Amino acid sequence: MRDKGATAVEIEALYRARSHVFLYTVTAFLRDGEAAADVVQDGFALALGRRDSFRGEASVETWVWQIVLNVARDRERWRRRQPRTVTLDQAGERMAEPAAGDDLDASLVTLPERQRLAVFLRYYADMSYGQIADALGVRTGTVAASLHAAHAALRQQLEEVAG
Amino acid sequence: MRELAAVLDELAAEAPVDALSWRDVEARSDALKFRSRRGRRRSLVRAIVAAGVLAIAGTAVGVGVTLLDQQEVFHDAAPDDPERLGPLVEITSGENWSLIAWQSNFGLCLDFAIPGNSPFACDFPVRGAKPAADTSGSDPPVHMIAGQVSGGGLVGGDGKTTIFGVAAADVAAVNVELSDGRVVGAPLYDAPPELQTTVRVFIVRLPLSPEQRDPDSPGTIYGPGGEVLRSQSPVRAFIAYDRTGDVYERVEH
16 A cells, blocks of 8 residues: 555656557547647646645556546537637538548547547557546446447448448 | 557547657646646637746736736737737736736737736627727627636635626626526726727636636546546626616526
């Protein structure tokens, strides 16, 4: 059992070893690499500043994931509240014929947030169901159900495209 | 599901790994300690942003220069800010804070200035808040009222969070309905002639509970592990009244 708090060295070590994984995950979630980098940097900065509040109930990495994902969710909600402007060029791109894989891409976007995050954490971060559950603040069974539902939805989409 | 792996690889392909820097993380963490907001989250449209020339402004105010002077320095040092079309004009002020307005190509802008920092907001979608020279390309203003909440960290030393905004000329009174159910009246100020607008400006400063005073996201309540327990703006709605006391418009925030 550790004493309360994480150390700056632990958080820096995690950052140096795994920040790219955080970045991939948040990039997929936000679909915006620049915003994702900002979120990851902010998330680690928050973790660094609040390291004394870490209770050791999960790993330092899981705790940082919770913070980074919360920042990402906040960013996503903030973005949804903003007016959107689409240039003529962008509109033209959106109207272009979809490439192979775009249907699956679109299906990913429409998955519920928890399912998307579960898929991303499983794929990019190679996390176990238990780790994903801790990061998302849900039960392990919920993760299993979320991943099952996500894969079922995506598989159906693939079959529709093929059929 | 090989196809899914391909799509996931593609989704992450634009991740700017070069942007990752531990030194930047440390700098952001230090900035949070100073409870300031950063300029990187700047968005011109209906958003609070921070003019982040902390060192310059902190020094300037420290030697007795006014917050108006500080804001001149801030905006001059931020070429990405909206284009200024007129002078900075103080609407009202208190101890260590000042509400400053200016016309821009995005319409009327409001700075909530405290020593060393200043969130500001532009492009209020309120009738009369846009100049003829509006080049922002944003939607035409249709509301009677619009407002913003400054970062909870920008409290000017007295622990109060600031809510400010713009109301149309014929709005007679403004109430701010908070997420905790409280309703507070916000004083209305006529715009000084230098601003060449008929809109009115309101500001209300009130204490939030300590756990709500997050520097980046006021209203967010964190658990002991840093997890977000609740993320909700402290403002539920802005309410504009006409001269007879009837509700002109209620705008959810």
